[in-house]
Amino acid sequence: MGATPMSKEFDQRVTDFFAHYQDRGMKKWAGFFLSDHTAMINKETRQKSVPDRAEMSREECGKVLGEAFGNQRSVAVQLKEVDENGDRPEEIVDFVQGYAEDKVVIGEHVIALDDLRCVLLLSD
Structure with a gap:
């Protein structure tokens, strides 16, 4: 069986395509990073939103x-607590309302004294 004119044209197009095709190399794989790898890169490059303060004794x-x-x-x-990324929650800024056993009430937050890392007196 002989090749039809249409199949010859198709073969020629395929041959021309691969003769002039330029592979983009690693660029085409850029979207295939694993989410864990991306999270690690983001963790390394982002700055901590809440800086670590010097730890104080109880x-x-x-x-x-x-x-x-x-x-x-x-x-x-x-x-003292940190999240899974090693970041600290936002600092609590308010007035001390009082104490209850081993806890302190700051604003509406009841906090165990053992959970405190640093307490700064603010100038009003």
């Missing part, structure tokens, strides 16, 4: 909280 935290409570001054509190 006694140091208690002194600052006592001064803030006695003088009706606000505080900024950083907790």
Whole structure:
């Protein structure tokens, strides 16, 4: 069986295509990164939104909280907890409302004293 004029034309187009085709190399694979790999890259490149403050002892935290409570001054509190990315939650900024056993009430937050990383007295 002989080749039809249409199949010869098709064969010629295929031959021409591959003769002039330029592979884009790694560019074509850029969209295939794994989500874990992308998350790792993002973690390395992004800046921490809440900086780590110097950790204070429970006694140091208690002194600052006592001064803030006695003088009706606000505080900024950083907790020890971190999320799965190693980032800290936003600092709690408010007035010390009071104490309850091993907890302190700052604004509407009830926080265990052992969960405090740093307490800063703010100038009002």
